[in-house]
Amino acid sequence: MHLMTIRRSDGTFVKGSIPWNKGLHIDLSNGKGQFKKGTIPPQHHEVGYIAHHKDGYSFIKVAEPKKWQLYQRYVWEKAHRTKLSKDQIVIFLDGNKENFDPDNLAVVTRKELMILNHEKMLTADKDLSKTGVLVAKLKMKIKEKENG
Structure with a gap:
């Protein structure tokens, strides 16, 4: 039997093409799977590993098997010895996503961040951004008070 897989230029398969693994029988009924026990995948990282993403943000692995956290959030929580709520976000005051100095990090709520972005109060100047955060909190x- 001749296997034929037709793929378009955008990477999708043509309807009716025969997959490469048709007819292969892998017995997974024993509950063990097809990988040997104890094998560590090549993309595995230890706790404490810092990954840098394309968007400029960094993540740190905080627990096994796949528990990651934004690195700026991790640095802020360690520096201030408190746990942030899900509503709180850590921002870079100077806009540099690689400057993890605790003095360059500030915590705002999602509503405050909305005001900061809408009013364009986050700048490359750390002091102006701090003032913007205070103005957002004041607003x-x-x-x-107006809503009671």
């Missing part, structure tokens, strides 16, 4: 307090 949130005013809104809370």
Whole structure:
């Protein structure tokens, strides 16, 4: 039997093409799978490994098997010895995603971040960004008072 797989230029398969693994029988009924026990995959990283993503953000592996955290969040929590809530975000005051100095990191809520982005109050100047964070917090307090 001749196996024929037809693939388009965009990488998708043509309907009706025969897959390369047709007729292969892999017995997975024993519950063991097809990999030997104890084999570590080549893409495995130890706890503490820092991965740099294309978008400029860095992640640190904090637990096994696949528990990752934003590195700026990790640095801020270690420096201040507190756990942040899901609503809180750590931002870079100077806009440099590689500057993990605790003085360059600030915690804002998602609502405050929305105000900062909408009003364009985050700049490359750390002091101006700090002021912008304070203005966003003030605007949130005013809104809370108005709504009762």
